[in-house]
Amino acid sequence: IVNDRMTSKELVLGFQSEQLITDGVVAEEAVCAVKSWLNDAKLPALSDEQIILFLVSCDQNVEFTQKTILVHFKIKRGSPEHFGSRRLHGNDIQNALQTGRTCVWKDEEGCVIIYYRCNRDVRHWNLSHSAKFSFMVLDSALYDYPPKGLYIIVDTKELSFELAMKTLRPSVLSVIFNYFQRAAPVKLRTIHIFNSAYWAPKLLQMVSPFIDSKIVEQIVFYPRNLSLEELRERCRLPLPSDLGGELPSVDVLQERLIEKMESISAYYEAEELQR
Numbered sequence: 001i002v003n004d005r006m007t008s009k010e011l012v013l014g015f016q017s018e019q020l021i022t023d024g025v026v027a028e029e030a031v032c033a034v035k036s037w038l039n040d041a042k043l044p045a046l047s048d049e050q051i052i053l054f055l056v057s058c059d060q061n062v063e064f065t066q067k068t069i070l071v072h073f074k075i076k077r078g079s080p081e082h083f084g085s086r087r088l089h090g091n092d093i094q095n096a097l098q099t100g101r102t103c104v105w106k107d108e109e110g111c112v113i114i115y116y117r118c119n120r121d122v123r124h125w126n127l128s129h130s131a132k133f134s135f136m137v138l139d140s141a142l143y144d145y146p147p148k149g150l151y152i153i154v155d156t157k158e159l160s161f162e163l164a165m166k167t168l169r170p171s172v173l174s175v176i177f178n179y180f181q182r183a184a185p186v187k188l189r190t191i192h193i194f195n196s197a198y199w200a201p202k203l204l205q206m207v208s209p210f211i212d213s214k215i216v217e218q219i220v221f222y223p224r225n226l227s228l229e230e231l232r233e234r235c236r237l238p239l240p241s242d243l244g245g246e247l248p249s250v251d252v253l254q255e256r257l258i259e260k261m262e263s264i265s266a267y268y269e270a271e272e273l274q275r
Contacts, residue, residue, distance in 0.1 A: 012267065013047070013143055026056060034066065056185075076183075097258075115240070146185075151237060194235075
């Protein structure tokens with residue numbers, strides 16, 4: 001790493017590698033193997049904690065971890081509009097906050113659940129801005145401890161066919177799907193599409209050439225005519241009170257999320273400099 005860049009030692013996460021190695025979450029040998037490979041591959045010197053996030057998501061398979069890290073940096077470096085200038089008070093992130101609702105929580109197993117829906121007034125909704133924010137949200141969810149998996153819930157209740165055709169650009173969808181499925185340091189379990197319109201599966205078929213075929217198998221659609229009780233029973237994940245669950249409301253969870261993201265603003269800056 002050149003001198004004007006922040007080193008991995010300055011990029012601090014909310015957990016310590018030594019403790020996870022002691023607890024048997026990861027093997028020290030695997031961490032060392034990835035660290036040595038990063039140097040040989042001329043990639044940024046990730047911190048031990050960052051390496052552990054990737055190893056846990058890849059079931060400690062060192063070769064798979066290396067492939068994931070390569071795709072991780074390829075996507076981030078190739079999409080600066082989605083991974084650069086990650087400032088919570090930037091115009092793009094503020095647009096995402098004003099036009100949608102996002103929150104995150106964990107289930108009893110230790111998996112992260114990210115929820116997103118666009119607001120009723122969708123005139124200023126921007127897919128790229130929402131994608132950029134969702135990537136920041138994921139980082140906040142990974143900050144304190146490596147999760148055992150990731151579930152994504154997208155509520156499309158306010159999404160019309162006209163808006164979908166106008167705003168859901170295949171190039172942006174490709175970045176979103178490929179990052180979450182192939183490059184993020186967490187194992188994607190399932191994507192749940194709530195309040196899905198009849199045309200949603202057909203739209204997915206239209207954009208399928210631009211995304212990994214495996215991710216299509218991980219998407220579950222829930223039609224708009226389901227009651228909250230039926231939705232909860234089919235989804236089988238803990239849900240906010242707005243959706244018939246026992247968690248706090250989406251608005252309350254989003255407030256907590258923003259507070260968390262503000263508290264780790266230094267991390268976002270350090271991670272960007274590291275690249």
